[in-house]
Amino acid sequence: MRPVSYARATSVAEAIAALRAHPDAAFLAGGTTEIDLLRLDVVRPNALVDINALPLSRIEDLADGGLRIGALARMSDVAEAPAVVERFPMLMQALLLGASAQLRNMATIGGNLLQRVRCSYFRDVASPCNKRExxxxxxxxxxxxxxxxxxxxxxxxIATHPSDLAVALIALDAVVRTEGPRGARAFPIDEFFLLPRDTPHLEHPTEHGELVVAVDVPAAPIARRSLYAKVRDRESYEFALASVAAAMDVQGGVIRAARVALGGVATKPWRARRAEQILVGAPAQRDTYARAAREELASARPRQLNAFKVELAQRAIVRALETLAETGGPQ
Amino acid sequence: MNDTTTPETQAPPVARRRAQARKKQAAANASLPMRGPTEVDVTLKINGVEQVARIEPRVSLLDALREHLLLTGTKKGCDQGTCGACTVWVDGRRVLSCLTLAMACEDHEVTTIEGLAKGGELHPMQRAFIAHDAFQCGYCTPGQIMSAVALIREGHASTDAEIAEWMSGNLCRCAAYPNIRAAIRDVRDSEAGGNDASG
Incomplete structure (x- = not known):
């Protein structure tokens, strides 16, 4: 690892000012991605501003029945917060199906959203990579x-976005709140993640010194019956090959509302809006789910070794929606 | 930035705001001195004892423990957060010391495998690992034990499936998993009998 300087910030303003004063510095939160990538020489800050002492760990109720999750709340703490367990089960499951118990104790909500891709070429500085260079x-x-x-x-x-949490948050229309050189900003979470296009090195609309301070999850009664399903190569402690965050409101056999988002198959947490359009107003049955899944994946562009994901993602969607319809979710 | 209650009320608004911003930033910079990148003294509280290590800020907690404080019970497996061999507790929570900077642990309490035994008596989980032959090569064992004790304290050891899921961050390439689970069940059940051995 390259040498780095270190400072511990005691206020948000101090942390932001420190990054403004040091153009090659980076914030340090849980460190679970950052220290790894520092050691691999993939990221090269010359100074780390430790933000772990900032008062950004609270999980608060919003007036509308939603939640404000502090950016430094740890994955493990958010997963067991009663408000999350009761009102947003898909969020709890996405958190608990990610990483390991140790990593969940370390990793923060803000850091989870900002984690870098797991593409082995991105992580190998000897390989060409448009995102890294x-x-x-x-x-x-x-x-x-x-x-x-x-x-x-x-x-x-074509690197996959690795977060499970972000998939659930995008299904829940979360808002990412930041503070930075331009003051406070709020990004609808779909806009917080950029498509790679011809600038894959640009991943977020934020600038140097801008700090994620909280994630707002608006009230969503539909989410009380929701789930996060994850398909992977081994049973635990593995990234998704395909995952689905889903919620569905069925009345009289007809789907009144639906939320569907995909992980493991897209370059950003993927809100399946086409699938949602097909689901709403249609009968809650397997044919509907299959059609919604097929149309959502119609724009898929598989490569040589990942073509199986097109089918896998569709099956995952169908299974998730069938499970919701049969059981009303996991609760 | 919209503070208008300073003595500089005669200055034009833009200049006044800039002056305030400069002051604010200077204050912030002044109050946040960088340490390193060369060696600095880092005070760590390990197993209840304060120690000073002279290390560069880039040194991981794992390397500080092993190479600087000579606490070699904590093992370096992958050094990239994949294997769990380096598991220790920070403020009582199990974490990976390979992905933790030692400096970030100042003002926090670190517990390593060396801190489990009390008064020359092995921790019940250590005894259970021996009794159930829960290791072969033993390299992952300190991390397994630190995770296992935390697991019971967290309340995630009710079934074998739950134990397997919540221990998935600790790999054992000798595949001693059935015996590791047996050791954990043993301690869980003896604690349920009223013997608080949660460490």
């Missing part, structure tokens, strides 16, 4: 791309 090319296009994305890809990057 713009303009050098994408090694994954014709390389080992079994884990890579089939939705939202470009000719410049």
């Amino acid at each position: 713009p303009g050098t090319g994408c090694s994954a296009l014709d390389g080992i791309n079994r884990g890579h994305a089939v939705l939202g890809t470009s000719d410049h990057c």
Whole structure:
């Protein structure tokens, strides 16, 4: 690992000012991605501003019945917060199906959203990678791309977004709140993640020194009956090959409302809006789910080794919706 | 930035705001001195004892423990957060010491495998691992035990499936998993009998 300087911030303003004063510094939160990538020489800050002492760990009720989750709340603490368990089971499940118990004790909500891709070429500084070194090319296009994305890809990057949490949050229309050189900003979470297009090195609309301070999850009665289903190569402690965050309101056999988002198959947490359009107003039955899944994946662009994900994602959607219809969710 | 209650009320608004911003930033910078990147003294509380390590800020908690404080019970497996061999507790929570900077642990309490035994008596989980032959090569064992004690304290050891899920961050390439689970069940059940051995 390259040498780094270190400072511990005691206020948000102090942390932001420190990054403004040090153009090559980075915030340090849970460190579970950052220290790993520092050691691999993939990220190269010369100073770390430790933000763990900032008062950003609270989980608060919003007036509308939603939640404000502090950016430094740990995955493990959010997963067991009663409000999350009762009102947003898909959020709890997405958290508990991610990483390991140790990592969940360390990793923060803000850091989870900002985690970097697991593409092995991104992590290997000897390989060309447009995300790590713009303009050098994408090694994954014709390389080992079994884990890579089939939705939202470009000719410049096909790396899968690795977060489970973000998939649930995008289904819940969360809002990412930041503070930075331009003051406080709020991003609808779908806009917080950029498609790779021809600039895969740009992942978020934020700027240097801008700090994620909270994630707001608006009230969503539909989410009380929701789930997060994750398909992977081993039973635990593994990234998704395909995952689904889903919620559905069925009355009299007809789907009144639906939320569907996909993970493991796209370059950003993927809100399945096409699938939702097909579901709403249609009978709650397998044919409907299959059609919604098929149409959502119609724009998939598989590569040599990940074509199986097109079918896998569809089956995952169908199974998730069938489970919701049969049981009303996992609760 | 919209504070208008300073003595500089005669200055034009933009200049006044800029002056305030400069002051604010200077104050912030002044109050947040960088340490390193060369060696600095880092005070760590390990197993109840305060110790000073002279280390660079980039040094992980794992390397500080093993190479600087000579507490070699904590093992380095993958050094990238994959295997769990380096599991320790920070403020009582199990974490990976390979992905934790030692400096970030100042003002926090670190517990390692060396801190489990009390008064020359092995912790019940250590005894159970021996009794159930819960290891072969033993390299992952300190991490397994630190995770296992925390697991019971967290209340995630009710079934074998739950134990397996909540221990999935600790790999054992000798595949001693059935015996590790047996050791955990043993301690869980003896604690349920009223013997508080949660460490």
